[in-house]
Amino acid sequence: MRVPMSLDRPEAAAPGLSSISGRSFLTTALRFSPQLRQGLLVTGLLALLAGGGRIVAPLTIQQAIDSGLAPHTVAPAVTVGAIAVLVAGASSLLLNRRLQEKVESALAGLRRDGLRRVHDMAASTADRVPSADLVSRLTSDVDQVTTFLQGGGIQFVTNAAQLLIAGVIMSVFSWQLAVPVLLLSALLISTMMLMQRVIARRYAQARRDLSRLQSVVAESVAGAPVIRSTGTAARTARKLDDAVDQARDSLLRTLVPLHGNTALGEVTIGVMTVTVLLGGVWFSLAGDPAQPRLSSGEVVAMIFLVTFFVRPLQFLVQSLGEAQNALTGWRRSLELVATPSEAVTDGSALPPGPLGVRVTQVSARYGSGPLVLHALSVEIEPGEHVAVVGRTGSGKSTFAKLLTRRVVPSAGTICVGGVALDRIASLAGRVVIVPQDPFLFDGTIADNINLGTPHTAVSQGNAAGASPSGSSRDGVERIVDELGLSDWLAGLPDGLDTQVGLRGERLSVGERQLVALARTALADPDLVIFDEATSGVDPATDVAVQKALAVLTRGRTTIAIAHRMITAETADRVLVFDGGRIVQSGHHSALAARPGRYAALIDAWRNQ
Numbered sequence: 001m002r003v004p005m006s007l008d009r010p011e012a013a014a015p016g017l018s019s020i021s022g023r024s025f026l027t028t029a030l031r032f033s034p035q036l037r038q039g040l041l042v043t044g045l046l047a048l049l050a051g052g053g054r055i056v057a058p059l060t061i062q063q064a065i066d067s068g069l070a071p072h073t074v075a076p077a078v079t080v081g082a083i084a085v086l087v088a089g090a091s092s093l094l095l096n097r098r099l100q101e102k103v104e105s106a107l108a109g110l111r112r113d114g115l116r117r118v119h120d121m122a123a124s125t126a127d128r129v130p131s132a133d134l135v136s137r138l139t140s141d142v143d144q145v146t147t148f149l150q151g152g153g154i155q156f157v158t159n160a161a162q163l164l165i166a167g168v169i170m171s172v173f174s175w176q177l178a179v180p181v182l183l184l185s186a187l188l189i190s191t192m193m194l195m196q197r198v199i200a201r202r203y204a205q206a207r208r209d210l211s212r213l214q215s216v217v218a219e220s221v222a223g224a225p226v227i228r229s230t231g232t233a234a235r236t237a238r239k240l241d242d243a244v245d246q247a248r249d250s251l252l253r254t255l256v257p258l259h260g261n262t263a264l265g266e267v268t269i270g271v272m273t274v275t276v277l278l279g280g281v282w283f284s285l286a287g288d289p290a291q292p293r294l295s296s297g298e299v300v301a302m303i304f305l306v307t308f309f310v311r312p313l314q315f316l317v318q319s320l321g322e323a324q325n326a327l328t329g330w331r332r333s334l335e336l337v338a339t340p341s342e343a344v345t346d347g348s349a350l351p352p353g354p355l356g357v358r359v360t361q362v363s364a365r366y367g368s369g370p371l372v373l374h375a376l377s378v379e380i381e382p383g384e385h386v387a388v389v390g391r392t393g394s395g396k397s398t399f400a401k402l403l404t405r406r407v408v409p410s411a412g413t414i415c416v417g418g419v420a421l422d423r424i425a426s427l428a429g430r431v432v433i434v435p436q437d438p439f440l441f442d443g444t445i446a447d448n449i450n451l452g453t454p455h456t457a458v459s460q461g462n463a464a465g466a467s468p469s470g471s472s473r474d475g476v477e478r479i480v481d482e483l484g485l486s487d488w489l490a491g492l493p494d495g496l497d498t499q500v501g502l503r504g505e506r507l508s509v510g511e512r513q514l515v516a517l518a519r520t521a522l523a524d525p526d527l528v529i530f531d532e533a534t535s536g537v538d539p540a541t542d543v544a545v546q547k548a549l550a551v552l553t554r555g556r557t558t559i560a561i562a563h564r565m566i567t568a569e570t571a572d573r574v575l576v577f578d579g580g581r582i583v584q585s586g587h588h589s590a591l592a593a594r595p596g597r598y599a600a601l602i603d604a605w606r607n608q
């Protein structure tokens with residue numbers, strides 16, 4: 001069996017996400033789940049009633065035995081015992097319902113806030129966390145807590161109260177018997193806490209490995225056509241086998257300390273019970289029979305009490321694994337929620353109108369890799385149309401990512417609309433990027449164009465049966481008309497109501513870009529960054545894209561990462577990138593007329 005080397009290293013959150021240590025877990029959980037903070041006093045009181053009520057029964061038995069089982073003492077003792085048991089039962093029911101509701105609503109809040117955080121976290125962070133990892137933090141990790149609670153974990157609080165009360169009463173009855181029991185339980189609990197750290201690390205590793213396994217599975221399923229066509233099924237299967245082995249080994253590694261812990265717990269609990277049993281009998285028989293150190297009733301009560309004391313310990317020992325697994329899941333969800341949002345709360349708003357860009361001595365790298373952009377300086381006027389060209393890997397996309405905060409500069413400053421980029425409250429709706437292959441949601445073209453107006457179905461007679469919103473539909477039709485997309489839509493089976501399929505797979509890359517251009521035009525941004533598709537665009541769609549682009553760019557600042565000469569020809573200025581530097585800047589005709597990197601690029605385009 002192959003053992004992952006990193007198993008016992010201190011755990012780390014996924015790159016980019018907040019890290020929550022074991023110590024800060026409780027404060028973070030209370031901070032992000034206000035439901036848990038509310039009514040703590042009532043919860044504590046119910047726990048004491050539920051735990052304490054159970055313990056009244058042995059006390060009443062002791063009273064009855066010590067009074068010689070006289071009917072006048074037995075009857076009240078039984079009545080008090082019965083009431084106590086009823087109170088304990090009712091309190092336990094109320095407490096469990098209360099805790100279940102609170103924890104479930106806290107978890108629902110975590111899922112909601114987590115999803116919101118996925119959408120508003122800094123793009124530079126989102127890019128570094130695999131999407132399968134984010135999904136598992138919102139689904140299986142949260143489910144783990146629910147499973148634990150439903151499997152009896154909710155009894156945790158009552159058990160803790162019962163342990164406390166039983167310990168105190170035992171000490172009052174006989175400190176000589178209570179001391180060894182308390183010492184043994186202290187030993188057990190401290191050993192469990194030490195073990196718990198090891199178990200926590202191993203569970204965290206196991207969950208990371210499971211999340212990696214999910215990523216590999218998701219990638220293999222999504223990439224199935226490529227795997228089939230390239231005949232690399234065996235290689236992919238090996239990768240999957242590795243991930244499966246690693247996840248299995250990690251899970252098995254959690255079992256070693258867990259089983260050790262259970263064995264230790266059982267032995268210690270057995271010793272405690274025997275100590276009280278033998279010690280109690282000895283105390284009641286030794287010495288003066290007229291004045292025993294423990295009465296028969298007290299011995300019986302002590303035996304009951306030690307049972308009440310060890311039961312929560314047993315529960316703790318047996319459920320440590322599931323409890324730790326649930327805590328790990330809870331912590332992973334909290335790490336997502338605690339990750340800062342991209343919005344700069346005390347940031348500045350962008351000025352209205354087209355936005356200029358000023359980049360001063362900016363360098364950038366990915367992670368700890370080498371610099372991929374070197375001391376870049378460029379100024380783009382409001383309303384200017386700039387084309388960025390260059391060989392593959394020259395840094396064009398990284399430049400676009402810098403302007404949309406997906407990459408943070410390692411040196412230099414960037415201002416958009418005269419405001420430092422990292423001080424802008426939000427870029428949403430003002431600075432928009434149209435990627436090479438835009439993401440479309442499963443729905444109609446109209447719905448996808450209308451994403452700028454959330455929660456509004458604009459398809460005619462949409463599946464949900466909602467009536468189409470006239471104004472949204474009008475807006476979509478107007479934009480489609482303005483961008484000159486009506487002819488293209490007329491050629492589709494259902495026009496605007498054509499279903500695009502999952503991720504837009506029923507449309508070509510170029511058509512997906514047309515939808516994205518219309519969506520962008522509807523959002524009405526002031527700085528548009530357009531990453532031209534390099535392939536998969538047929539000539540007719542290409543013409544439609546160029547026409548739509550010409551309308552979209554009117555009155556706005558635009559930066560187009562150009563892969564076609566026409567895009568560069570029609571721009572006000574061309575920036576030529578090479579090796580992470582801007583090596584030429586000027587109008588197409590001026591640059592084309594002199595030898596250099598751009599002239600070479602034009603030759604390459606013409607020879608295509």
Ligand SMILES: Nc1ncnc2c1ncn2[C@@H]1O[C@H](COP(=O)(O)OP(=O)(O)OP(=O)(O)O)[C@@H](O)[C@H]1O
Pocket residue numbers: 366369372390391392393394395396397398399
């Ligand atoms: N996520 C990433 N992690 C590490 N390095 C990256 C990452 N993205 C890009 N790079 C590297 O940064 C450099 C610039 O890449 P970039 O994508 O900006 O080039 P480009 O000019 O846009 O290329 P293309 O025209 O092929 O899209 C390249 O060396 C590339 O390998």
